[in-house]
Amino acid sequence: MSDMNHNHNEHPDFNAIRGEEKLQALRDLIQLTDSHLTQQVLAIGMDSAEEDLIRIEAWRALGMAESSPLLDEIRHAAAQLVRDSEEDEDVQNYALQTLALLPATEAEITLAQDVLSGNAYILLQGAAFAILTAHKHIPRAILALESLQSHPHFGASAKRELHSITGRDDL
Numbered sequence: 001m002s003d004m005n006h007n008h009n010e011h012p013d014f015n016a017i018r019g020e021e022k023l024q025a026l027r028d029l030i031q032l033t034d035s036h037l038t039q040q041v042l043a044i045g046m047d048s049a050e051e052d053l054i055r056i057e058a059w060r061a062l063g064m065a066e067s068s069p070l071l072d073e074i075r076h077a078a079a080q081l082v083r084d085s086e087e088d089e090d091v092q093n094y095a096l097q098t099l100a101l102l103p104a105t106e107a108e109i110t111l112a113q114d115v116l117s118g119n120a121y122i123l124l125q126g127a128a129f130a131i132l133t134a135h136k137h138i139p140r141a142i143l144a145l146e147s148l149q150s151h152p153h154f155g156a157s158a159k160r161e162l163h164s165i166t167g168r169d170d171l
Contacts (some may be wrong), residue, residue, distance in 0.1 A: 014040040019051075026057040032065040039070060045095070046077050052088050059094035063101035071102065079111045082124075089121050096127035104135040113144050122153065129154050133161050 011034070012025045022044075032038050044050055045058035062074055078095040081087055096115070099108050108131055115128035132148075135141045142165065148158035 011037050014044055023051075023054050023057055026054065026061050029061045029064070032061055032068060035069055038062070038065055038068050038074075042070065042074055042077055045091075046081060048087070052091055055088075055091045056094045059091065059098045063098040066102050075099065075102065075105065075108060079107065082111060082115065089124060093121075093123050093127050096124060096131060100127065100130040100134040104131065104138060104141075106138070106140045109135065109138060109140040109144055112141075113147075116144075116148065116151065116154065125153065129157065133157075136161055136165055 011029075012021075014022060014025065017025060026041070026044070029037075029041070032041065041058050041061050045055050045062060047055065050058075059078075062078075065071060065074055068074065078099050081095045082092050084092075096112075099111070112128040112131040116125050116132075120128070129148075132141045132144050136145065142162070145158045145162050148154050149162070151158065
């Protein structure tokens with residue numbers, strides 16, 4: 001066990017800790033506003049040599065970075081990770097869930113559409129669908145939801161989301 005002081009808003013140096021201590025330090029994060037800390041957490045999330053559980057926890061923490069100056073970098077990294085066919089699906093799932101929590105651009109909507117139109121694992125498709133529903137105020141997301149109305153797994157949910165936007169049943 002390290003004698004590192006975790007009090008007084010000091011954060012551990014994630015490069016200096018390993019295993020359970022790193023996992024706990026990530027779980028202890030309740031906000032992600034410091035750019036240096038955010039950069040460290042993003043590096044953990046992208047490090048394929050890191051344990052998957054630690055990477056998942058890093059992506060969970062990155063979901064709190066909505067006001068970070070590194071927001072574009074986080075979104076780009078998540079998309080890169082999701083598009084990597086060699087990447088662990090559980091890590092991809094959490095990267096998509098993070099994108100659902102962060103402010104989105106059309107690029108994230110396109111990524112969600114790509115996941116939904118591909119042959120991705122159903123949990124990845126569900127996380128991609130969550131991006132569309134979380135950002136249904138973006139016109140491109142509405143178009144994506146409209147295109148999913150006949151999707152075998154998400155058609156009924158897409159119709160429900162569209163109804164919640166418009167109040168119309170004739171979509």
